[in-house]
Amino acid sequence: MEEITDTPEVKAVIETPIFNASASDDLCGILLKDSVKHLAKLTGAVAVFTFGNVDLKSFKDLEIPVIDITQIKTIIEKLTYLRDENQLHLQEISESIRNEADKNASLLMSAAAVEYSLGTIECGIVLGLIRTQSTYSLIVHSMEENETVQTVRECEKRVTPETFRNVLHLSLNIALKGREGKKVGTAFVLGDEDEVLERSHQMIINPFRGQDPGSEISINKKENWETVMGFAQLDGVFIISESGKILSAGRYLDVDTRDIHIEKGLGTRHLSSASITRDTNAIAIAVSESGGTIRVYMDGKEVIYVEPETSLVEVEGRRPAEARV
Numbered sequence: 583m584e585e586i587t588d589t590p591e592v593k594a595v596i597e598t599p600i601f602n603a604s605a606s607d608d609l610c611g612i613l614l615k616d617s618v619k620h621l622a623k624l625t626g627a628v629a630v631f632t633f634g635n636v637d638l639k640s641f642k643d644l645e646i647p648v649i650d651i652t653q654i655k656t657i658i659e660k661l662t663y664l665r666d667e668n669q670l671h672l673q674e675i676s677e678s679i680r681n682e683a684d685k686n687a688s689l690l691m692s693a694a695a696v697e698y699s700l701g702t703i704e705c706g707i708v709l710g711l712i713r714t715q716s717t718y719s720l721i722v723h724s725m726e727e728n729e730t731v732q733t734v735r736e737c738e739k740r741v742t743p744e745t746f747r748n749v750l751h752l753s754l755n756i757a758l759k760g761r762e763g764k765k766v767g768t769a770f771v772l773g774d775e776d777e778v779l780e781r782s783h784q785m786i787i788n789p790f791r792g793q794d795p796g797s798e799i800s801i802n803k804k805e806n807w808e809t810v811m812g813f814a815q816l817d818g819v820f821i822i823s824e825s826g827k828i829l830s831a832g833r834y835l836d837v838d839t840r841d842i843h844i845e846k847g848l849g850t851r852h853l854s855s856a857s858i859t860r861d862t863n864a865i866a867i868a869v870s871e872s873g874g875t876i877r878v879y880m881d882g883k884e885v886i887y888v889e890p891e892t893s894l895v896e897v898e899g900r901r902p903a904e905a906r907v
């Protein structure tokens with residue numbers, strides 16, 4: 583077998599001269615973009631994330647998603663602010679830059695995990711190209727090690743991956759679009775349906791009752807999403823089977839909410855959603871009306887948190903600005 587160090591690609595990398603960091607922005611940019619493309623091929627990366635003012639056009643020939651996550655948060659503002667504060671010592675500044683770099687790495691990891699949860703990218707290596715004032719940095723992240731990815735896999739042992747991803751995607755639609763300009767809060771309880779139905783009751787007549795076994799209404803069919811979005815305004819929660827069948831809307835969860843701890847400010851729907859996941863093997867996905875955020879609960883605890891504005895996934899009627907090439 584060929585030694586990895588003998589491959590032409592690795593030799594090229596080893597023999598590449600190391601350029602002085604004072605090289606101009608543009609030269610650094612060109613070199614790093616080439617390195618990203620090279621590394622993407624070498625590692626079989628599943629996606630490239632960029633951050634900062636990086637021109638995405640040069641990645642056109644890459645056959646994997648190239649996603650700009652700049653809109654999430656920028657460290658440029660912070661650095662500009664620091665430059666103005668002359669009294670700050672160099673050490674404090676470099677400490678701050680290091681912290682920001684750590685934040686950017688975790689930002690990249692979160693963005694990759696969210697895209698994976700929604701099925702936009704596969705699990706694998708992702709590359710991050712981050713540009714700040716005068717510095718580029720390159721991050722290589724293996725998603726196998728990503729905690730959120732591992733959590734998604736846990737969730738997908740309890741409900742089909744298709745069901746989990748579609749409900750998450752639909753929740754994103756609800757959080758971003760609401761209904762007729764109004765924000766909407768709702769929750770979906772997925773899987774372990776017999777136990778969940780046993781521990782809940784209808785608040786209103788179930789609009790999904792009496793389905794023919796042959797023509798069941800599934801959350802995995804996009805044509806049903808508009809109907810679900812309409813019913814998302816009802817009190818209570820949706821009950822979805824492990825394979826995606828919509829069993830009920832307007833369902834009240836008869837749960838004991840003592841000993842369940844959720845984030846301050848969230849209401850009773852989040853609390854009861856978290857509680858049902860402690861008492862059963864179900865997973866709950868809740869959309870907050872007040873915060874417009876999405877939370878996934880499993881075993882009584884919040885395991886995934888998504889701020890829709892930070893997701894670059896396309897939802898109907900909204901194309902994230904220059905998110906993809």
Ligand SMILES: Nc1ncnc2c1ncn2[C@@H]1O[C@H](COP(=O)(O)OP(=O)(O)OP(=O)(O)O)[C@@H](O)[C@H]1O
Pocket residue numbers: 767768816817818819833834835836837847848849850851852853854869870871872873
């Ligand atoms: N045990 C429960 N089972 C199902 N739905 C519930 C339960 N308790 C409250 N709800 C529903 O929660 C809604 C009230 O939500 P509330 O604002 O208190 O909480 P929230 O949705 O968790 O918070 P947010 O304001 O962040 O959206 C009502 O529509 C009510 O029907």
